[in-house]
Amino acid sequence: MTPLIETKGLTLAYHGNVVLRDVNFALMPGEIVTIVGPNGSGKSSLMRSLIGALRPLTGKVTRQKGLKIGYVPQSLTIDGTLPLTVTRFLNLPYKRPAADVAAALRAAGVPTVADRQMIGLSGGQFQRVLLARALLDKPDVLILDEATQGLDQPGAASFYHQIEDVRRRTGCAVLMVSHDLHVVMAASDRVLCINGHVCCEGAPEIVASAPEYRALFGTGTQGALALYRHEHSHSHGPDCDHGHDEAAE
């Protein structure tokens, strides 16, 4: 099987500073890969070079011929001066058949927002519309750059379930960058931990227990996967008296 995207000796610079060096990475069809790393580790630069928005300083990015990329950006600030319905947004930059638009909104879990204004959507709805937009091209690979940044934890978890659902149905590969380690890693086949270079990579369990990973994220995320499972093992009702947040005190 040939990789969808492959980098060889990739080194990236941002404003003249080298932010990431010597990355050898291959994304295979159908797999979910997560890139984790602290702020300034070069995650977003790596993403941008993979979609071709950032030219490598040295090294090479090879994309499979005719590869279709669905890109879900970190966030998208829509200026309040720009009136834009969801449907109109999904028809940019190319006009789509109405049936495709409806199908993409359904697949992304927001079938009813077609006529709403983009700036009137909630954070979760907004990210799902961005996902729907990426799905319109029937991509071979979905790339998500901190796609859940504005969402709370249940919102993020539900968003990642949607991603897994999309992968199951379409078979596309997924490459994502995130801080939400404990949520995101559980959904991944493979994790790449970077900080200016690739620190370690492998299955989520292996990376989570690697010393390089521990060194980067400290003990706070020790047992990140366990935390993830723990959070879904029980739920608090609205009148529960032992809340985890200060608002409940």
Add this chain to the structure above:
Amino acid sequence: MLDDFMVRAALAGLGVAIAAAPLGCFVVWRRMAYIGDATAHAAILGVALALAFGVSIFAGVLLIALCVAVLLTTLSGRSLGSDALLGVIAHSGLALGLVSVSFLPNTRVDLMGYLVGDILAVSRVDLMVIWSGAALVLGFVLWRWQALLATTLSPDMAQAAGLTPKKEQLVLTVALAVTVAVAIKVVGALLIAALLIIPAAAARPISRTPESMALMATLTGACAALGGLTLSFAFDTPTGPTIVTVAAAIFTLTQSFSIISGRN
């Protein structure tokens, strides 16, 4: 029909309004109002150069407007903020233009005419230049409409979809320069930016899609041009400023409408 100066003035105003309104929407959406303003102010330097070298005003203004717009686009976001760059480039251009004009021998230049426009003195040739320029701008904007919108939303997303954001930016820059060049005769350097921005701003509260906003902006611009011309004739007021005043009145109306009806 074109023998009547009022008819020529009306056609000139309409031409500029129709070209400026859709372009003005992009100026508003991309928050680049300052570029329009700076380009227009520096255009006075273009007037001076054109008079000095004996070329047409249109050519001189177009050249300087292009230079300034490209300069602003490439320099902004580097070491100086765009507001500071505006201060440097626009006002240096304006000042340099005013100084250069005073050096011109044997020419009594009516600078006021270029600062606030002289739509009633539009000739047949001017009219041809204005409509060619307007058609060019409108054609450019319509042709690249989807790509321009996508780039405005997110350069990265446009890039991922196979577009070249830099190229789209260039299209806007050129269109802006052409608009400034054809509008200087109609409303003058000081008020060109108003013709770009006010119709778009007036259209915003009553629009749900980018297309309806561009259309409403065009209607607003056309009403302002014709209404302003009529009023300036009736009350003997300067025409360019009257056109902008009518546009401002429409802006006030739609804003009030949106506040009263509780939208946005």
